[in-house]
Amino acid sequence: xxxxxxxxxxxxxxxxxxxxxxxxxxxxxxxxxxxxxxxxxxxxxxxxxxxxxxxxxxxxxxxxxxxxxxxxxxxxxxxxxxxxxxxxxxxxxxxxxxxxxxxxxxxxxxxxxxxxxxxxxxxxxxxxxxxxxxxx
Numbered sequence: 001x002x003x004x005x006x007x008x009x010x011x012x013x014x015x016x017x018x019x020x021x022x023x024x025x026x027x028x029x030x031x032x033x034x035x036x037x038x039x040x041x042x043x044x045x046x047x048x049x050x051x052x053x054x055x056x057x058x059x060x061x062x063x064x065x066x067x068x069x070x071x072x073x074x075x076x077x078x079x080x081x082x083x084x085x086x087x088x089x090x091x092x093x094x095x096x097x098x099x100x101x102x103x104x105x106x107x108x109x110x111x112x113x114x115x116x117x118x119x120x121x122x123x124x125x126x127x128x129x130x131x132x133x134x135x136x
Contacts, residue, residue: 001020001021001022001023006019006020006021007019009023009024031054034054034055035052035053035054037081038052038054038057039052041077041078041080041081041083042057042074042077045070045073045074045077049061049066049070049073050070050074051099053099053100056099056100057074058099058104059071059074060104067093071092098112101115
């Protein structure tokens with residue numbers, strides 16, 4: 001958080017006044033502010049080798065060697081802006097996984113089977129009431 005903005009986050013308790021050193025995610029509009037920061041930090045990489053949505057960063061590469069170079073570029077951008085990652089929330093060298101409710105694989109972005117399960121297992125409507133319920 002910028003030093004000038006810390007006083008704007010001041011809150012009071014029975015014993016003292018406090019302010020935040022880093023931006024808490026429960027403040028109004030912090031998600032949009034943080035996304036704007038991520039867009040700025042990774043502006044040269046987004047679309048090329050990085051996907052970012054708020055606090056989720058995915059680095060994608062075609063080869064292991066390129067992935068190491070891409071990670072170095074991401075880490076340098078984070079260092080340049082004095083940002084840190086939480087190691088407990090990081091996963092490296094993953095060939096696929098969930099991201100924003102979608103599955104990322106070597107083939108690209110696919111629908112999450114868990115999300116589609118209720119649609120694929122849904123039975124056909126059997127009467128007019130069920131059709132009306134289905135279409136709202």
